[in-house]
C-alpha cells in the first residue's frame with residue numbers, strides 16, 4: 001500500500017511511518033490553504049483536510065494524510081491543538097485531533113504579534129527547529145510527550161477509523 005503525507009516535516013513523516021509500518025510512505029509539500037498560524041479547531045482541521053486532499057492529487061497513493069498544528073481558545077485561554085485527516089481515493093474523509101495543552105500567556109502575546117508558534121518556540125526554548133523535533137508539546141511537557149508521539153496517536157486514530165469503516 002502507498003501512503004502519502006502532505007508535509008516534509010520530519011516529526012509528521014516519522015509518525016505516519018510508525019503507524020503505517022507495512023506501507024511505502026512518501027512525503028509531498030502540500031499547501032494548507034489556511035493562515036500560517038491557525039487560531040481555531042475549525043481552521044486547523046481544515047488545514048489538515050486540505051493537505052491530505054492535495055497530497056493525494058499529486059501522488060499515486062491509496063491514502064493521503066494531512067497533519068496540521070495550530071492553537072485554539074477555551075474561554076479566554078489559549079491551547080495548543082493539532083489535527084489530522086486521512087482521505088481515500090474514493091473520497092472518504094476521516095479526521096482526529098491530538099492532545100492539547102495550555103500555552104503560557106507569554107506565548108499568546110507573541111502569536112498576537114503575528115509571529116508563528118514554531119518561531120516563538122525556538123526563541124522561548126533557545127533551540128532550533130522545535131517544530132520539526134520535540135514541538136511545543138515536548139517543551140511544555142518537559143519532553144515527556146514529543147510532537148512525533150502526539151502525531152502517532154492522531155495517525156493511529158485515523159487508521160483505526162478507516163479500518164473500522166472498511167468492515168461495514
Ligand SMILES: O=P(O)(O)OP(=O)(O)OP(=O)(O)OC[C@H]1O[C@@H](n2cnc3c(O)ncnc32)[C@H](O)[C@@H]1O
Nearest residue numbers: 007009068069070116117118121130131135136137
Ligand atoms: O512543514 P509543515 O508541515 O508546514 O509543519 P509546520 O510545523 O511548519 O506547520 P504546522 O502546520 O504543523 O503548524 C502551524 C504553525 O504552528 C506551529 N506549531 C504547531 N504546533 C507546534 C508545535 O508543537 N511546536 C512548534 N510549533 C508548532 C508551526 O511551526 C507553524 O508555525
